[in-house]
Amino acid sequence: MSAHQSELPVLYSFRRCPFAMRARLALAACGLKVEIREIVLRDKPAHMCEISPKATVPVLWLPDGTVVDESLDVMRWAVRQADPMGLMNLQPSALESTQQWLAVLDGEFKHHLDRYKYPQRYEGVDAMEHRQAGVQILKQWGAALIDSDWLFGNSMRFADLAILPFVRQFRIPEPQWFDSNPELAPVVAWLQRFLALPLFETAMQKFEPWKPGDPAVFFP
């Protein structure tokens, strides 16, 4: 019942999750089509949990049965299939910065983002301290944006797509404060550029939650 209904990979996804969002962005940017299964976090499909017991989205299930269940690995898989936008056209130094920034993003930045956005979920947390720590990290990315539209020049690359869904999340609690913060001006412009992309609109397409037996729905 949960088998592939086509020759295409299946992507378990949740629209609002920034990890799933980066996976959809990479798939769409690489011109790859998947069978999409939108999930609800409090009622995850049994098949998804079976193939990936850690049960986080995104999960990409390939027709040969391979399971790719880390968002950065889904992105890496996508660019290996095709890279028409040149997301991986990077000098060795840019590749090194990409790796460092992604480690900071999924580690420190995500830590501060969660505590800024949802302080009530943690004990003894001061949201403003975490907001400030997040700003310090954003400023490092902002420094790379002083003379260019994207992190590595005037074309979007892998790191932009991996990082921007999380910058978007960081803006959500206090959009006016974020947009008018002079320290963040290059980051604000970077985010606005991203939100205006047709690619972003494609990645944010809405789907009804999937249940076993539903006809296949495709993304993009």
Ligand SMILES: N[C@@H](CCC(=O)N[C@@H](CS)C(=O)NCC(=O)O)C(=O)O
């Ligand atoms: N390291 C994972 C993290 C994915 C993740 O944490 N996704 C969240 C949603 S944003 C999730 O599925 N959480 C499971 C839950 O809330 O039950 C990745 O990069 O794919």
